[in-house]
Amino acid sequence: MKSISVSINDSEFSKLGLPSKISFAELKERISLLYAREALLKCQRIARKAGFSKMTPAEIDTEIKAARGNAKNSD
Numbered sequence: 001m002k003s004i005s006v007s008i009n010d011s012e013f014s015k016l017g018l019p020s021k022i023s024f025a026e027l028k029e030r031i032s033l034l035y036a037r038e039a040l041l042k043c044q045r046i047a048r049k050a051g052f053s054k055m056t057p058a059e060i061d062t063e064i065k066a067a068r069g070n071a072k073n074s075d
Contacts, residue, residue, distance in 0.1 A: 008016075016030045047053040055063075 015034060016027075018027075018030070022030075044053070
Protein backbone atom coordinates (compact mmCIF):
# COMPACT_ATOMS: atom_id res chain seq x y z
CA MET A 1 0.00 0.00 0.00
CA LYS A 2 1.18 3.50 -0.83
CA SER A 3 0.61 6.69 1.14
CA ILE A 4 0.45 10.29 -0.02
CA SER A 5 0.45 13.56 1.84
CA VAL A 6 -1.91 16.36 0.83
CA SER A 7 -1.93 19.91 2.19
CA ILE A 8 -5.22 21.80 2.41
CA ASN A 9 -6.21 24.98 4.20
CA ASP A 10 -8.10 24.97 7.51
CA SER A 11 -11.39 25.95 5.89
CA GLU A 12 -11.36 23.04 3.43
CA PHE A 13 -10.28 20.68 6.20
CA SER A 14 -13.23 21.78 8.34
CA LYS A 15 -15.70 21.52 5.44
CA LEU A 16 -14.69 17.93 4.82
CA GLY A 17 -14.53 16.96 8.50
CA LEU A 18 -11.38 14.96 7.91
CA PRO A 19 -9.73 12.64 10.40
CA SER A 20 -5.93 12.51 10.55
CA LYS A 21 -5.92 9.31 8.46
CA ILE A 22 -8.41 8.49 5.72
CA SER A 23 -8.59 6.08 2.81
CA PHE A 24 -8.53 7.42 -0.73
CA ALA A 25 -12.03 6.03 -1.35
CA GLU A 26 -13.39 7.87 1.71
CA LEU A 27 -11.62 11.10 0.74
CA LYS A 28 -13.03 10.84 -2.78
CA GLU A 29 -16.53 10.25 -1.37
CA ARG A 30 -16.33 13.25 0.97
CA ILE A 31 -15.09 15.52 -1.81
CA SER A 32 -17.84 14.27 -4.14
CA LEU A 33 -20.49 14.98 -1.52
CA LEU A 34 -19.08 18.47 -0.97
CA TYR A 35 -19.25 19.23 -4.72
CA ALA A 36 -22.77 17.80 -4.93
CA ARG A 37 -23.91 19.94 -1.99
CA GLU A 38 -22.37 23.07 -3.53
CA ALA A 39 -24.03 22.30 -6.89
CA LEU A 40 -27.41 21.81 -5.23
CA LEU A 41 -27.11 25.13 -3.39
CA LYS A 42 -26.16 26.85 -6.66
CA CYS A 43 -29.20 25.33 -8.40
CA GLN A 44 -31.44 26.51 -5.57
CA ARG A 45 -30.08 30.06 -5.85
CA ILE A 46 -30.68 30.04 -9.62
CA ALA A 47 -34.21 28.68 -9.15
CA ARG A 48 -35.05 31.38 -6.61
CA LYS A 49 -33.59 34.11 -8.83
CA ALA A 50 -35.51 32.89 -11.90
CA GLY A 51 -38.74 32.32 -9.97
CA PHE A 52 -38.73 28.57 -10.55
CA SER A 53 -38.80 27.85 -6.83
CA LYS A 54 -42.37 29.18 -6.69
CA MET A 55 -43.70 26.72 -9.29
CA THR A 56 -46.38 24.28 -8.17
CA PRO A 57 -45.99 20.54 -8.80
CA ALA A 58 -48.66 20.81 -11.51
CA GLU A 59 -46.71 23.59 -13.27
CA ILE A 60 -43.54 21.51 -13.08
CA ASP A 61 -45.33 18.50 -14.57
CA THR A 62 -46.65 20.67 -17.41
CA GLU A 63 -43.13 21.95 -18.17
CA ILE A 64 -41.71 18.41 -18.14
CA LYS A 65 -44.42 17.14 -20.49
CA ALA A 66 -43.80 20.06 -22.85
CA ALA A 67 -40.06 19.44 -22.87
CA ARG A 68 -40.55 15.73 -23.53
CA GLY A 69 -42.96 16.53 -26.34
CA ASN A 70 -40.44 18.93 -27.90
CA ALA A 71 -37.71 16.29 -27.64
CA LYS A 72 -39.90 13.73 -29.42
CA ASN A 73 -40.76 16.21 -32.18
CA SER A 74 -37.12 17.06 -32.84
CA ASP A 75 -36.10 13.42 -33.51
